[in-house]
Amino acid sequence: MVKPTEGAVVTQQEPLKKLAEVRDLNFYYGHNHxxxxxxxxxxxxxxxxxxxxxxxxxxxxxxxxxRMHDLYPGNRYEGQILLGADQPRNLLEMDPIxxxxxxxxxxxxPNPFPKSIYENIVYGLRVRGIKDKAILxxxxxxxxxxxxxxxxxxxxxxxxxxxxxxxxxxxxCIARALATDPKIILFDEPxxxxxxxxxxxxxxxxVELKDQVTILIVTHNMQQAIRVSQFTAFMYLGELxxxxxxxxxxxxxxxxxxxxxxxxxxx
Amino acid sequence: xxxxxxxxxxxxPLVLPSRTARIWRERIIASVLFLAAISSVLITLxxxxxxxxxxVIFFEKVIExxxxxxxxxxxxxxxxxxxxxxIEPLGIGILPLLSGTLTTCFVALFVAVPLGTIAAIYLSExxxxxxxxxxxxxxxxxxxxxxxxxxxxxxxxxxxVLQKIILGVQQFLFPGREEWDYFQLPGFxxxxxGISVGLMVLPYICSLVEDALQAVPLxxxxxxxxxxxxRIQTALSVLIPAAVSGIxxxxxxxxxxxxxxxxxxxxxxxxQPKFTFNPLEGAxxxxxxxxxxxxxxLPHGSLEYQSIFAAGIMLFLATLFMxxxxxxxxxxxxxxx
Amino acid sequence: MVHNPKLVAVLHNxxxxxxxxxxxxxxxxxxILLGWFSLLVALLTLVVLVADLLxxxxxxxxxxxxxxxxxxxxxxDPEEAGILTAWVGSLLVILVTIVVAVPLGIGAGIYLEEYAPKNWLLDFIEINIxxxxxxxxxxxxxxxxxxxxxxxxxxxxxxxxxxxxxLLILPVVIxxxxxxxxxxxxxxxxxxxxxxxxxxxTIFDHVLPYSMGGILTGIIVGVSRALxxxxxxVTIGALTFITFLPDAPIKAxxxxxxxxWLWSPFTVLPIQMFNWVxxxxxxxxxxxxxxxxxLLVLTxxxxxIAIYLRYRFRKSIKF
Numbered sequence: 017m018v019k020p021t022e023g024a025v026v027t028q029q030e031p032l033k034k035l036a037e038v039r040d041l042n043f044y045y046g047h048n049h050x051x052x053x054x055x056x057x058x059x060x061x062x063x064x065x066x067x068x069x070x071x072x073x074x075x076x077x078x079x080x081x082x083r084m085h086d087l088y089p090g091n092r093y094e095g096q097i098l099l100g101a102d103q104p105r106n107l108l109e110m111d112p113i114x115x116x117x118x119x120x121x122x123x124x125x126p127n128p129f130p131k132s133i134y135e136n137i138v139y140g141l142r143v144r145g146i147k148d149k150a151i152l153x154x155x156x157x158x159x160x161x162x163x164x165x166x167x168x169x170x171x172x173x174x175x176x177x178x179x180x181x182x183x184x185x186x187x188x189c190i191a192r193a194l195a196t197d198p199k200i201i202l203f204d205e206p207x208x209x210x211x212x213x214x215x216x217x218x219x220x221x222x223v224e225l226k227d228q229v230t231i232l233i234v235t236h237n238m239q240q241a242i243r244v245s246q247f248t249a250f251m252y253l254g255e256l257x258x259x260x261x262x263x264x265x266x267x268x269x270x271x272x273x274x275x276x277x278x279x280x281x282x283x
Numbered sequence: 284x285x286x287x288x289x290x291x292x293x294x295x296p297l298v299l300p301s302r303t304a305r306i307w308r309e310r311i312i313a314s315v316l317f318l319a320a321i322s323s324v325l326i327t328l329x330x331x332x333x334x335x336x337x338x339v340i341f342f343e344k345v346i347e348x349x350x351x352x353x354x355x356x357x358x359x360x361x362x363x364x365x366x367x368x369x370i371e372p373l374g375i376g377i378l379p380l381l382s383g384t385l386t387t388c389f390v391a392l393f394v395a396v397p398l399g400t401i402a403a404i405y406l407s408e409x410x411x412x413x414x415x416x417x418x419x420x421x422x423x424x425x426x427x428x429x430x431x432x433x434x435x436x437x438x439x440x441x442x443x444v445l446q447k448i449i450l451g452v453q454q455f456l457f458p459g460r461e462e463w464d465y466f467q468l469p470g471f472x473x474x475x476x477g478i479s480v481g482l483m484v485l486p487y488i489c490s491l492v493e494d495a496l497q498a499v500p501l502x503x504x505x506x507x508x509x510x511x512x513x514r515i516q517t518a519l520s521v522l523i524p525a526a527v528s529g530i531x532x533x534x535x536x537x538x539x540x541x542x543x544x545x546x547x548x549x550x551x552x553x554x555q556p557k558f559t560f561n562p563l564e565g566a567x568x569x570x571x572x573x574x575x576x577x578x579x580x581l582p583h584g585s586l587e588y589q590s591i592f593a594a595g596i597m598l599f600l601a602t603l604f605m606x607x608x609x610x611x612x613x614x615x616x617x618x619x620x
Numbered sequence: 621m622v623h624n625p626k627l628v629a630v631l632h633n634x635x636x637x638x639x640x641x642x643x644x645x646x647x648x649x650x651x652i653l654l655g656w657f658s659l660l661v662a663l664l665t666l667v668v669l670v671a672d673l674l675x676x677x678x679x680x681x682x683x684x685x686x687x688x689x690x691x692x693x694x695x696x697d698p699e700e701a702g703i704l705t706a707w708v709g710s711l712l713v714i715l716v717t718i719v720v721a722v723p724l725g726i727g728a729g730i731y732l733e734e735y736a737p738k739n740w741l742l743d744f745i746e747i748n749i750x751x752x753x754x755x756x757x758x759x760x761x762x763x764x765x766x767x768x769x770x771x772x773x774x775x776x777x778x779x780x781x782x783x784x785x786x787l788l789i790l791p792v793v794i795x796x797x798x799x800x801x802x803x804x805x806x807x808x809x810x811x812x813x814x815x816x817x818x819x820x821x822t823i824f825d826h827v828l829p830y831s832m833g834g835i836l837t838g839i840i841v842g843v844s845r846a847l848x849x850x851x852x853x854v855t856i857g858a859l860t861f862i863t864f865l866p867d868a869p870i871k872a873x874x875x876x877x878x879x880x881w882l883w884s885p886f887t888v889l890p891i892q893m894f895n896w897v898x899x900x901x902x903x904x905x906x907x908x909x910x911x912x913x914x915l916l917v918l919t920x921x922x923x924x925i926a927i928y929l930r931y932r933f934r935k936s937i938k939f
Contacts, residue, residue, distance in 0.1 A: 333762065423927055427845070431891075605754075
């Protein structure tokens with residue numbers, strides 16, 4: 017039985033605030049019904065982990081949040097993902113570009129652009145047409161500091177982003193996502209291509225970042241979910257089986273499927 | 284036991300083919316195939332041998348006829364602006380042929396590079412699957428049209444249209460003169476030929492650039508879209524830098540093809556060598572010169588005969604250089620991703 | 621979280637966001653128009669080219685005249701001049717090309733893909749083939765002039781022309797053969813080896829038949845290129861006035877087959893077209909256009925077979 021660690025304990029002092037909510041979400045790849053009636057909240061400044069066996073739809077769900085599926089023909093959404101507490105707007109009816117300007121994403125494999133480190137970070141501002149050097153410099157430094165990369169790269173900002181090591185590249189991608197101050201950052205198995213030391217660095221970074229930004233992370237590593245997240249959603253065959261605070265999911269799951277999965281009986 | 288063995292009796296031959304025979308057969312086949320593979324190297328060697336040996340004879344004859352040293356002859360060859368090896372006094376400066384080649388090629392690239400690149404970005408990043416399915420075969424058809432037909436197009440379609448346009452512009456800018464007072468575009472001109480060469484290499488450049496863009500990994504595209512970039516922003520600031528070596532290779536290979544193009548310029552650019560970079564004039568390219576000499580009676584061993592090899596070697600070396608450069612550039616982008 | 625008010629204004633102001641999106645979408649629209657324009661240029665070239673050839677060549681192409689155009693030899697009288705010797709010449713030259721290029725190209729492809737050890741020699745041959753594919757066709761003409769015509773003393777014959785074009789299309793055949801062989805999964809080879817087949821049996825009985833579609837496509841692409849090629853044949857001196865047909869390959873009396881035609885002088889369609897288009901008399905432009913139509917129909921026909929085959933085999937063969 018896995019024991020939850022410190023990071024997973026939900027502090028009861030501050031009240032939880034919903035930042036987003038998924039309502040009756042269905043998603044189709046052509047005729048393939050990939051997500052079935054998903055309902056779940058996303059809490060502000062918390063890390064929510066999506067876990068489940070491969071093919072369960074966790075990455076599909078994640079990619080609904082920034083409308084990545086719109087890049088390919090034949091995909092269809094039904095239902096709502098409401099963003100914002102006061103005047104919620106349905107993400108699925110907004111312009112995808114507007115959605116992506118507010119919701120960042122970090123991918124499985126580090127994917128720095130073939131540009132300098134500096135240009136990688138300010139890319140999100142450049143695409144909005146921001147040219148003011150003072151703003152770019154400020155954002156760049158803040159993002160790199162937040163991504164715990166500033167000290168390592170501050171003297172080599174002109175070098176290509178691809179010259180960094182794998183773990184550094186992934187932190188660069190996190191800094192790039194942070195630069196535009198998104199409401200949510202989506203992490204799609206961010207450590208699956210990294211070595212153990214780089215993985216620890218990224219996990220620590222995620223724990224630190226949750227004070228600034230809401231995080232949604234897909235992981236197939238249950239230990240990782242326990243280490244970094246406060247809430248966990250367990251998915252199976254396109255359905256959301258159980259959503260709860262992370263400690264509860266791993267110590268006293270309600271559903272039998274969840275219990276089987278977290279205890280390693282399948283998946 | 285005996286009964287059992289007779290009941291599963293098969294028709295396998297009692298004597299298998301000899302092992303040595305089999306091994307020898309395999310060896311012979313491998314050798315024959317090796318010879319076929321090595322033939323491509325032989326072709327290159329024969330090309331180089333023929334071009335060099337005839338060029339050496341060309342220089343020997345020039346040296347003898349003009350009473351100059353080898354260095355003078357080579358200097359004259361590379362810096363002279365008069366190419367008339369067929370008439371006395373001999374002009375053996377290659378520059379007029381190079382100027383003609385470069386001028387038509389630049390006109391061609393001026394047409395093909397922007398149009399080909401934009402079309403490739405559109406096809407690779409914007410066009411819906413159905414549009415691609417229709418357009419790609421059309422581009423392939425365009426690439427398959429014999430070049431002599433493009434030559435016809437340059438001479439009988441493009442040039443007359445250009446003549447009308449140039450006249451019209453002049454009449455608009457300086458009205459009130461008689462028609463013959465205006466500049467007349469000659470029937471043989473490098474502009475029309477160059478445009479036609481450009482249209483010919485357009486599909487080629489387009490498909491190579493598209494290949495280079497397609498080779499950019501999906502993660503980079505998605506990374507850019509995830510930052511809220513539009514398709515055009517993604518293409519211009521992520522995909523093109525990522526595919527730059529492949530795109531440059533496409534331009535170089537397109538240039539190489541334009542340099543080697545023969546029939547279009549032979550039909551439409553004129554056959555008279557002339558040292559000029561003005562596309563509104565007619566001038567022979569290196570390839571057109573070879574054709575023009577071949578059209579006449581070409582006695583084996585005459586200076587005319589050798590002169591086309593001397594021109595050919597320039598062409599061969601220039602395209603060889605560009606092809607090897609293009610090969611390594613495009614191999615690099617395949618290695619990176 | 622960003623607190624700098626100036627930054628909040630640029631990053632989170634809904635009006636600024638909406639404006640930025642709208643502006644960027646406008647750029648995207650402009651680019652799409654540019655893309656359409658570029659492709660339209662290509663398309664228009666094709667349409668205008670074909671239309672011009674058809675309209676100009678119509679006097680000779682209409683059903684009343686076409687049989688005569690196809691069955692007359694060239695003549696100094698434009699109305700009499702036809703393309704009989706040209707299309708017969710084209711067919712015979714292409715026949716030689718195929719006979720030479722196909723075994724050589726497939727053999728080389730098989731060796732490089734199935735036999736060759738991965739060493740510097742393979743690298744060298746590869747670079748060499750890539751380079752040969754990019755050598756201007758007129759250089760092959762010079763090669764043929766120096767080698768076939770004078771060193772081997774074959775003269776300006778169909779054999780010379782066919783071999784020249786065979787060398788020209790050899791890289792295409794080799795490269796497509798290799799690509800098709802590479803597309804055959806390793807399991808098929810291992811399956812054949814596991815039942816005791818030798819290397820050549822594996823290739824000949826299994827690998828080669830399964831990759832025939834792709835190889836065929838490569839051959840056809842090469843043939844369509846050879847059909848339209850003019851420059852190397854002009855260089856070997858083929859631009860002559862040919863009014864008679866080569867010796868017939870099949871005879872009434874034994875031994876029934878004759879190879880005399882290999883040595884006869886010839887003309888081909890693109891050269892005939894070049895000949896007519898470069899004449900000063902305007903009347904010959906009609907002949908030129910009509911020959912262009914026939915040439916275009918022929919190459920497009922061959923090409924479209926290749927395109928069709930390629931799209932059919934796309935699933936199994938990655939180009």
